[in-house]
Amino acid sequence: MTAIRLDRLTRRFGSSVALDSVSLDLQPGSFTALLGPSGCGKTTLLRLIAGFETPSEGSVWFGDRMMAGDQVLVAPEQRGIGIVFQSYALWPHLDVAGNVGYPLRMRGTARSAANRQVDEVLEIVGLTGFGARRIDELSGGQRQRVALARCLVGNNGIILFDEPLANLDMHLRATMVDVFRDIHQRTKATIVYVTHDQAEALALADKVAVMERGRVLQYAAPTAVYHQPADMAVARFVGRGNLVPAVAQVDGSVLLAGHRFQARASEAFSGPAHVLLRPEALRLGEEGLPARVMSSTYRGPVHELRLSLTGEAGELVVDHPAPVASGTDVRVAVADAWAMPG
Numbered sequence: 538m539t540a541i542r543l544d545r546l547t548r549r550f551g552s553s554v555a556l557d558s559v560s561l562d563l564q565p566g567s568f569t570a571l572l573g574p575s576g577c578g579k580t581t582l583l584r585l586i587a588g589f590e591t592p593s594e595g596s597v598w599f600g601d602r603m604m605a606g607d608q609v610l611v612a613p614e615q616r617g618i619g620i621v622f623q624s625y626a627l628w629p630h631l632d633v634a635g636n637v638g639y640p641l642r643m644r645g646t647a648r649s650a651a652n653r654q655v656d657e658v659l660e661i662v663g664l665t666g667f668g669a670r671r672i673d674e675l676s677g678g679q680r681q682r683v684a685l686a687r688c689l690v691g692n693n694g695i696i697l698f699d700e701p702l703a704n705l706d707m708h709l710r711a712t713m714v715d716v717f718r719d720i721h722q723r724t725k726a727t728i729v730y731v732t733h734d735q736a737e738a739l740a741l742a743d744k745v746a747v748m749e750r751g752r753v754l755q756y757a758a759p760t761a762v763y764h765q766p767a768d769m770a771v772a773r774f775v776g777r778g779n780l781v782p783a784v785a786q787v788d789g790s791v792l793l794a795g796h797r798f799q800a801r802a803s804e805a806f807s808g809p810a811h812v813l814l815r816p817e818a819l820r821l822g823e824e825g826l827p828a829r830v831m832s833s834t835y836r837g838p839v840h841e842l843r844l845s846l847t848g849e850a851g852e853l854v855v856d857h858p859a860p861v862a863s864g865t866d867v868r869v870a871v872a873d874a875w876a877m878p879g
């Protein structure tokens with residue numbers, strides 16, 4: 538368990554700024570997912586922590602030890618972190634035990650102690666008895682478990698994941714999410730996880746850093762970034778939702794399409810607002826926002842209705858148990874809403 542501290546960390550490539558003065562304190566044993574649109578700086582941030590990139594400005598600390606910044610640059614192999622990439626980066630000529638034990642051999646760990654550690658981590662990742670298997674005799678999921686086991690023997694309490702499940706199919710991803718959660722609980726390592734998959738990030742992480750254009754817009758628990766997004770960019774990026782212009786009233790309600798309802802907000806305000814309405818917090822009912830159904834799409838468990846609010850006040854997506862014909866006039870009851878100024 539090691540804290541990671543980033544202090545005004547900046548990385549430029551020529552005139553473009555990939556990471557723009559990011560300060561973050563990652564608590565020991567925390568599991569942070571980096572989320573954000575392509576090119577927002579997630580991989581750059583991960584590579585700066587790992588030591589594959591050098592900061593243009595600012596510093597990286599593991600506990601009270603500076604890893605990079607101010608004349609200091611600790612080499613990646615000296616940082617003692619475990620890293621799991623999307624490509625497994627395994628040695629095909631070594632068997633499973635050979636791959637997993639590689640960091641220990643590099644460090645000169647005695648053979649018997651190394652074997653014991655290898656057996657331990659193979660058990661953790663669910664590969665007991667696979668030590669003598671060749672890499673090319675393994676499935677994709679098993680290879681990723683080997684990579685995971687290797688990173689577990691070689692780390693000092695910090696593990697970095699760079700899109701580790703991107704190459705696996707949906708079912709395998711779900712299984713591996715359970716494996717990662719189990720590993721976090723067992724090792725109590727400080728984990729930083731880069732993914733494009735929001736569901737994965739929200740399910741695994743205890744903190745999510747939502748990034749845009751090299752900056753961290755919000756660093757908070759998954760439920761907070763989902764239910765109390767810091768600004769409209771976070772609201773737009775995280776989860777499915779409707780962000781509709783409305784007018785906030787002094788009493789904490791909002792006015793939308795001639796209808797008034799209560800909304801939560803980070804602090805009291807009135808005037809121009811945008812209100813975030815999650816599909817699961819909306820129901821068709823007798824009363825509520827007046828709207829007309831534009832389309833109805835079957836999504837497995839629900840029918841996703843696309844609605845147009847009366848008076849061209851905006852569009853809404855609502856989950857509904859049955860299809861509804863286009864052109865039907867409906868009312869939408871709002872169970873929960875989050876208002877933001879602007």
Ligand SMILES: Nc1ncnc2c1ncn2[C@@H]1O[C@H](COP(=O)(O)OP(=O)(O)OP(=O)(O)O)[C@@H](O)[C@H]1O
Binds near residue numbers: 553554577582
């Ligand atoms: N070696 C490099 N040279 C020049 N520009 C780079 C380099 N590495 C990254 N960048 C730029 O820095 C920005 C951030 O890139 P980064 O790879 O960190 O984004 P990302 O959020 O990981 O994106 P993705 O989700 O697509 O992987 C991008 O604009 C990218 O083009």
